[in-house]
Amino acid sequence: MGEKELKKRPPKWSLETSCSTVQYCLFEENPSYQLLTSFSAINLACCIMAHIDAGKTTTTERMLYYSGYIRALGDVDDGDTVTDFMAQERERGITIQSAAVTFDWKDYRINLIDTPGHVDFTVEVERCLRVLDGAVAVFDASAGVEAQTLTVWRQADKHQIPRICFLNKMDKNRASFAYSVESIKQKLKTKPLLLQLPVGEAKTFRGLVDVVTKEQIIWKPTSDLDDGKNFERKLLLETDDPNLFQEVQDARNTLIEQVADLDDEFAELVLGEHSENFDSIPADKLQSAIRRITLAQKAVPVLCGSALKNKGVQPLLDAITLYLPAPNERSYEFLERMSRLLLPFADQQIEIPSLMPGNIALTVGLKQSATGDTIVSSKASAVAAARRAGRDTGEKKRSVSGVDSLLLAGVEIPEPVFFCTIEPPSVARQQDLDNALSCLQREDPSLKVKPDPDTGQTILCGMGELHIEIIHDRIKREYGIETYLGPLQIAYRETILNTAQATDILDRTVGDKRHFVTAEVEVRPRLAEEGRTKPIINYAESVSEVLPKELQGPIENGISNSCIQGPLLGFPVQDIHVTVQSLTVHPDTSHTMVSACVSRCVQKALKKAGIQILEPLMNLEITVSEDHLSATLADLAQRRGNIQEIQSRQDNRVVVAAVPLAEMMGYSTVLRSLTSGSATFTLELASYQALSSQEQSALLQRRMGLV
Numbered sequence: 001m002g003e004k005e006l007k008k009r010p011p012k013w014s015l016e017t018s019c020s021t022v023q024y025c026l027f028e029e030n031p032s033y034q035l036l037t038s039f040s041a042i043n044l045a046c047c048i049m050a051h052i053d054a055g056k057t058t059t060t061e062r063m064l065y066y067s068g069y070i071r072a073l074g075d076v077d078d079g080d081t082v083t084d085f086m087a088q089e090r091e092r093g094i095t096i097q098s099a100a101v102t103f104d105w106k107d108y109r110i111n112l113i114d115t116p117g118h119v120d121f122t123v124e125v126e127r128c129l130r131v132l133d134g135a136v137a138v139f140d141a142s143a144g145v146e147a148q149t150l151t152v153w154r155q156a157d158k159h160q161i162p163r164i165c166f167l168n169k170m171d172k173n174r175a176s177f178a179y180s181v182e183s184i185k186q187k188l189k190t191k192p193l194l195l196q197l198p199v200g201e202a203k204t205f206r207g208l209v210d211v212v213t214k215e216q217i218i219w220k221p222t223s224d225l226d227d228g229k230n231f232e233r234k235l236l237l238e239t240d241d242p243n244l245f246q247e248v249q250d251a252r253n254t255l256i257e258q259v260a261d262l263d264d265e266f267a268e269l270v271l272g273e274h275s276e277n278f279d280s281i282p283a284d285k286l287q288s289a290i291r292r293i294t295l296a297q298k299a300v301p302v303l304c305g306s307a308l309k310n311k312g313v314q315p316l317l318d319a320i321t322l323y324l325p326a327p328n329e330r331s332y333e334f335l336e337r338m339s340r341l342l343l344p345f346a347d348q349q350i351e352i353p354s355l356m357p358g359n360i361a362l363t364v365g366l367k368q369s370a371t372g373d374t375i376v377s378s379k380a381s382a383v384a385a386a387r388r389a390g391r392d393t394g395e396k397k398r399s400v401s402g403v404d405s406l407l408l409a410g411v412e413i414p415e416p417v418f419f420c421t422i423e424p425p426s427v428a429r430q431q432d433l434d435n436a437l438s439c440l441q442r443e444d445p446s447l448k449v450k451p452d453p454d455t456g457q458t459i460l461c462g463m464g465e466l467h468i469e470i471i472h473d474r475i476k477r478e479y480g481i482e483t484y485l486g487p488l489q490i491a492y493r494e495t496i497l498n499t500a501q502a503t504d505i506l507d508r509t510v511g512d513k514r515h516f517v518t519a520e521v522e523v524r525p526r527l528a529e530e531g532r533t534k535p536i537i538n539y540a541e542s543v544s545e546v547l548p549k550e551l552q553g554p555i556e557n558g559i560s561n562s563c564i565q566g567p568l569l570g571f572p573v574q575d576i577h578v579t580v581q582s583l584t585v586h587p588d589t590s591h592t593m594v595s596a597c598v599s600r601c602v603q604k605a606l607k608k609a610g611i612q613i614l615e616p617l618m619n620l621e622i623t624v625s626e627d628h629l630s631a632t633l634a635d636l637a638q639r640r641g642n643i644q645e646i647q648s649r650q651d652n653r654v655v656v657a658a659v660p661l662a663e664m665m666g667y668s669t670v671l672r673s674l675t676s677g678s679a680t681f682t683l684e685l686a687s688y689q690a691l692s693s694q695e696q697s698a699l700l701q702r703r704m705g706l707v
């Protein structure tokens, strides 16, 4: 966040520091916010992640309420929650940007990030997961695992984040605990540990039973308020409900067996003194074993509730403190010259003097840093961390010299699939627009901005229609610039069909220096199509034997640059090998000239090799009711859609298909009118596929303005 942006917001906190305790005081403008207490608690840093609309923001809002940090409950549908504070979030009822909040629960301080569920903002989830210690995966209990759940689950796997599952919306008509658990098992390929059973389902949902302690938790509205604060927790007796009692007994035995299978220490306990009577196993021993299993990511605890109906959130908070990890005892030294350190509470911040492990903080004034960077105390610790990152990810040892040593494993950014031109209202405002775009890019690395080499116009590349729409809107609201967007276009790719060679000579005299280079290269299609835009570079033996080391960088830069814009339509070239077959360089020649000559030579070879245009192919998942299924399928057939599967999800059907992105422009409007607004869909990049020769020539004609 820029200093400018911070200044725009009036400070709502004041700070008093006394010895090691920091007291946060007053929220003058919004008296519904409560005081935060002190830093004495154990810190936990986790995020809430899920498919769009599973209820992340609603759950976060309840957490803030029960922990006492807000006095009134906000509602996503009324646009007044704490974490959805951007105007666009409040208007659309969706989360766009991750928002961090800090609150205390019992003896713990929980630093929590509410992340977006829409596929266009997946990078937001990625950038949170890489720095957090744990995550709560929220599910809509009437839908189970949905398309984007799989994506965020894979991201959490990649960053090895211990997780808890929360089956939300248990109050919904088609909510099913058993169905959701089964879909977690099948689709996420993980072992669910059922720590709770619901009492009632859908309309009758009124509470839960803690399987570990065998306590029944029933929410009881008071006469004037049903805010979920009032609930009764007591041991479930057989006389209360014999069927439920038996169910819980069976669930606890299954849980004990599962845990004993996964944890040797617990297995010893079970097989030893408690082998005859599982009932005698103390709850805290079972909890400790579940915690070890969760941290080792051998299984995931599953809880349930209804955030909207204010049920199940307090036990979820307990589970976060019981089962998710606290940061270990590493000491983080922040020795960079930071002008200010701030603790966030959604869109408010409070300045703090120092930071403890496990906290989330903001800083200002790091002009060169962007999302995905890691801040370390010294060059030496950067080198050590880079080595560790290389080892941990199983990658080849990274270069840890010079600037490279400061670059740690960053956020993995998917390539943008859409682009369009963006223009300021007048030439005089171009500079303001450039500044706004560069600020937005530092915050959001999935946004790419580049000049059009032919027209000089600014091109905006994004993850989806909604992403670009939101950026457009933010430029207007936050930077006061009314911009004009060109038509949305597809980011195609180019590849080659054949092997080809080319030679090039560069002979230029600048001042009294003669720059002279000759190059000969071969380009070859890569057999394994991986969608990689980085070419694989080889050297003929005769070249590698004599090549001075310092020329390797300029040569490889030249080759990579020539692949950024393919020769046919200027899209990135993917899946190629480039071999440098011969190279002569006059001693006075600058490295820039070497790069330029190699680059030109590769471009010539690419042209000769025959260019194939590739289009983005998307994985599409539509959830639609039976009544609207045939209309949806008929429409998909006209969009070159390839239907792969039609699954049943409760009363709905889920259509899984692969569809070219070019056919999906404005699809949300079409689907809404086809299904009277009842269907939902997600779209995610699957791969790039070759256009047929007719499609390719039609595209070329369109791009040249001939049709």
Ligand SMILES: Nc1nc2c(ncn2[C@@H]2O[C@H](COP(=O)(O)OP(=O)(O)OP(=O)(O)O)[C@@H](O)[C@H]2O)c(=O)[nH]1
Pocket (backbone or CB within 6 Å): 050, 051, 052, 053, 054, 055, 056, 057, 058, 059, 076, 077, 093, 094, 095, 096, 115, 116, 117, 118, 168, 169, 170, 171, 172, 305, 306, 307, 308, 309
């Ligand atoms: N019936 C029911 N509706 C819920 C529940 N929790 C949330 N909702 C509703 O589901 C919709 C989405 O809720 P959000 O909290 O915005 O979901 P989200 O996961 O944060 O959404 P994104 O961040 O945009 O992905 C809203 O209309 C909520 O009122 C619940 O427990 N039961």
